[in-house]
Amino acid sequence: MDKAFTSVAEVVADIPDGASMAVGGFGMCGVPSVLIAALLEQGARELETISNNLGVDGFGLGTLLAAGRIRRTIGSYIGNNKEFARQYLAGELEVELTPQGTLAERLRAGGVGIPAFYTPAGVGTLVAEGGLPWRYAADGSVALSSPAREVREFDGTRYLLERALRPDYALVHAWKADRHGNLVYRHAARNFNPDCAAAARITIAEVEHLVEPGDLDPDSIHTPGIHVQRLVHVPGAEKPIEFRTTREES
Template identity: 80%
Template sequence: MDKVVASAAEAVADIGDGASLAVGGFGMSGVPTVLIAVLLEQGATSLETISNNLGVDGFGLGTLLAAGRIRRTIGSYVGNNKEFARQYLAGEIELELTPQGTLAERLRAGGAGIAAFYTPAGVGTLVAEGGLPWRHHPDGSVAVASPAKEVREFAGASYVLEQALVPDFGLVHAWKGDRHGNLVYRRSARNFNPDAAAAGKVTIAQVEHLVEPGEIDPDHVHTPGIHVERVVHVPEVEKPVEFRTVR
């Protein structure tokens, strides 16, 4: 039951080329930066990431992006990353743009064993009708466009069918975790982490505070250990501020 591994490098050693990763975080909050850094050193390439965004230039998933290691990404927010915009417009990366709530639910459904679900988000737009540019040619023309999705009516309202996401790995950051993999997130760092943890076939959690089993009140657990395969203790982790506002 002890899921703690000796190092972050050991935890990500079996992430191979072409693997799909659900990565927690929102902007700079709750990002598993240590796991991302060792994955960069490890060398896996042609990755598919599922994350709200791809970090910012030089931070988080932005480092993998800049190294040309991400082939495709499913996300909701593409701002604040100039390299992301450049690669997308140049046809170097494929982007499946997804409404933010739909992205969270696709991950949650994957973790719950639900194959697909209907949602009103995107009805009457290219999200449902197809035609969103997933990948461009270098000349700017569309190389790959999103397909049309099934739309059905329930009680007089239209809903679009969205498929669940079950990636090969989940990478998450938690404030506290025990040796059984039970996790607690702190404040806004909770964001996409619980959904990414549940969805991943193999979930790796970096935790700031590692405690013994029984030290976390069961009522305080956000992610049960059944969803987590590996735990890495990261007592000192960088927490930069994305936007600093001063008087």
């Protein structure tokens, strides 16, 4: 029942080339940066990531991206990562853009055993009709496009079918955990972490505070330990600020 490892390298050691991975975080908040750094050191390649975004240049998943370790990603935001945009437009990276709420629901559905669901998000757009460029060729032409989705009408409203996500691994960041793998997230760092943790076949958590079984209030637990296979204590994990806004002292 004790799922705590003493080494960060040990918890990611068996992640193979080509693995699919759900990674928690939103921008720089709640990102499992220590696990990502260990995976970068471990050397796995041709990874498929599922995350809201691919970090930023030089932090989080942005480090794996810059090293050429990610083959494909499913996400909802390219945003501030210049290398992400460059690789996508150059045909080096396959990108499945997904509405943010749909992404969360695809992960949640995978975690509760629902294979697919209908949603109104994306109806009447290329998300439903197909044709979104998933991968470009080196000459700038579209090498691979998204397929059309099944659309049905319920009570006068059209919905499209989305498949659940069930990745091989999840990397998540939690504020506190006990040795049985019960996780508590702090404030906005909760974001995609619970959905990622539940969806994966093997979930690996980095935690800021590790306590003994029985020390957590059951009502405060966000991810039950049944969803977590491995965890590692990472006190003092880096928490950079994405946008620093200041004003002159009055």
